[in-house]
Amino acid sequence: MRDVTTTTSVDITSAPRAIEVPDLDELAEISRGFEHRTASAVVAWAYDRFGDDLVLAASFQDCVLVDIVYKTVPDVEVAFLDTQYHFAETLWYVEQVKARYGLNLNVIRP
Numbered sequence: 666m667r668d669v670t671t672t673t674s675v676d677i678t679s680a681p682r683a684i685e686v687p688d689l690d691e692l693a694e695i696s697r698g699f700e701h702r703t704a705s706a707v708v709a710w711a712y713d714r715f716g717d718d719l720v721l722a723a724s725f726q727d728c729v730l731v732d733i734v735y736k737t738v739p740d741v742e743v744a745f746l747d748t749q750y751h752f753a754e755t756l757w758y759v760e761q762v763k764a765r766y767g768l769n770l771n772v773i774r775p
Contacts, residue, residue, distance in 0.1 A: 704730075708737040720744050720771075725759050735766045747774045 687695065699707050712719050720742045721734050734741055745759060763770050 704733045705737045708734050712738045712741070722746075725755065725762060728762055731762060731766065731768070735768070739767075740769055742771055743768045744771050744773055747772050749774065 695710075699710075719738065721730065722744045723731055725731075725745060731743065734743075747756075759770075759772075762768065
């Protein structure tokens with residue numbers, strides 16, 4: 666039950682393209698703007714800002730965020746760190762969630 670999906674190798678030889686990091690004042694303004702917004706509005710903003718560089722790191726402890734992100738940006742990459750020490754039930758659950766949502770799942774192993 667160990668193989669939950671195929672593993673994608675990651676090329677770490679080339680540097681990632683630069684992402685503009687906002688300054689603290691801009692971050693504070695962005696944060697204030699999100700205080701009364703829905704979670705899906707925040708996800709939509711993140712996708713508008715970062716595009717295909719947006720990745721959801723999920724432990725699959727619960728899937729509330731997976732559900733919100735999937736309903737907002739269905740093809741976003743979902744990264745799961747398979748430590749090789751997960752219970753069989755956890756790996757089964759990952760497979761169930763992947764199948765339910767048709768996730769763009771990237772399983773990362775040490």
